[in-house]
Amino acid sequence: MTPPVDPARYAAYLGVMAVMVAAPGPANLFSIANGARRGHAAVVLGMLGMNTASLVWIGGAALGLAALATTMPLAFRLLAWGGAAYVAWLGLQSLLSARHPDAPLAHGLKLGGRSAFADGFAVQISNPKAMLFITAVLPPFIDASRPLPGQLAVFGGTLIAMDAVSMTAYGFGGAALARRMNEPHFRRGFAIFTGVLLIAAAALIALRG
Known part of the structure; x- marks a missing residue:
């Protein structure tokens, strides 16, 4: 039985x-900030949101989104810039929260967005790396002599699995800092750090977009 992808191509793809x-x-920057501000459960929700967006991109590949990205680059730039603006807004909210480090935590500090899942989805749907995967990274590994659906399933599933591990690891690293969030001075400093981190992520999205 012929495998869906060529083993040599798959090994190169993994690297x-x-x-x-x-x-x-x-x-990954979002995962750090999300874990630090919301905790372990939100890390998983954020990761699921980002990977749901990745599935949208992978599904788009099956529908010829790569060709669309080539013929309508402005639409994809606008998508990236819109996502960058949203992430920058989250960062600004974090910076503004640093002015009130003594405010009660209640259910924990939040990034200011709708939910960890929705925020994660918004970050990844506008992430130029996801677009780059569809338009530049994936095509060279596709074997025209093999069925496309099977190759997309293998390559896309591998991406989702690897992203899940990386995003969760980064996020849990951020969540490890959450224990100190009851200290007002640490909370203020970390609110600033988180804000800068998210704005840096927004800059990456905008520049790569």
């Missing part, structure tokens, strides 16, 4: 994706 997934891009 390329390992570098891309581990790099501290917008998704």
Whole structure:
């Protein structure tokens, strides 16, 4: 039985994706901030939101989104810039919260967005790395002599699995700092740090977009 993908191509794909997934891009920076401000459960929800967006991109590949990205680049730039503005807004909210470090935590500090899942989805749907995967990284690994659906399933499933591990690891690292959030001075400093982190992620999205 012929495998869905060529083993040699798949090995090369794993090497390329390992570098891309581990790099501290917008998704991983968001995971750190999300974990630190919301805790472990939100890390998982944020990761699920980001990977749901990745599934949208992978589904788009099956529908010829790569060709659309080539013929209508402005639409994709606008998508990236819109996502960058949203992430920058989250960062600004965090910076503003640093003015009131003595405010009660109630259910924990929040990033200011709707939910960890929705915020994660918004970050990844506008993440240029996801667009880059569809338009530049994936095509060279596609074998025209093999069925496309099987290849997309394998390559896309691998990306989702690797991203899930990386995003969760980054997020849990951020959540490890959450124990100190009851200290007002630490909370103020970390609110500033989180805000800067999110604005840096927004800058990455905008510049790469």
